[in-house]
Amino acid sequence: MKTLVRLTLLSILTATCVGMAFADKPGRHPHYLHSLSDLRHARGYLDKLAANEHRDELEQQAINKIDAAIRKIKAASIDDGKDLNDHPPIDAHLTRGDRYRKALELLDAAHHDVSLEEDDSKSQCLQGRIIADVDQAHRIVEKLQSRYNK
Numbered sequence: 001m002k003t004l005v006r007l008t009l010l011s012i013l014t015a016t017c018v019g020m021a022f023a024d025k026p027g028r029h030p031h032y033l034h035s036l037s038d039l040r041h042a043r044g045y046l047d048k049l050a051a052n053e054h055r056d057e058l059e060q061q062a063i064n065k066i067d068a069a070i071r072k073i074k075a076a077s078i079d080d081g082k083d084l085n086d087h088p089p090i091d092a093h094l095t096r097g098d099r100y101r102k103a104l105e106l107l108d109a110a111h112h113d114v115s116l117e118e119d120d121s122k123s124q125c126l127q128g129r130i131i132a133d134v135d136q137a138h139r140i141v142e143k144l145q146s147r148y149n150k
Contacts, residue, residue: 031113031114031116032073032113032114034109034113035073035109035110035113035114035130036070036073036074038106038107038109038110038113039066039069039070039073039106039107039110039134040070041088041106042066042102042103042104042106042107042110042137042141043063043066043067043070043103044088044090045090045094045099045100045102045103045106046059046062046063046066046099046100046103046141047063048090048092048099050092050096053096058140058143058144058147059144061140062103062137062140062141062144065133065134065136065137065140066107066133066134066137068133069110069114069130069133069134069137072126072129072130072133073114073130075126096148097145097148097149100141100144100145100148101145103141104138104141104142104145107134107137107138107141108138110134111131111134111135111138114127114130114131114134115127115131
């Protein structure tokens with residue numbers, strides 16, 4: 001009986017150790033998850049307007065491109081389950097130009113994360129479409145920034 005109890009405890013201990021060893025192992029596409037976070041954060045900088053500001057057509061186009069990139073990442077079943085508005089807080093005291101600058105930095109980071117090497121041929125095709133959406137959003141925000149800085 002003691003032997004059975006010891007074997008059972010040893011089995012439980014072994015299973016626990018094996019589970020802990022794999023607990024921090026990143027998923028198959030951790031860079032896509034990081035990109036999702038950056039895209040949501042960039043979207044927040046474009047979406048959060050001061051009370052006296054209104055969203056213009058170019059800002060909405062950039063938001064739409066970011067949303068398209070997010071949808072494509074989620075369509076690849078690379079989803080962290082978070083809402084679009086789940087991002088770090090946006091500093092309400094930033095000027096519109098500073099919010100554009102922050103959004104551009106985050107779009108650059110998202111582009112980098114999504115551009116990392118991809119082995120799966122299906123994912124490579126999707127990767128190209130995601131990068132295109134991110135880059136289009138980037139170009140639109142650059143236009144917004146140059147228009148704002150005039």
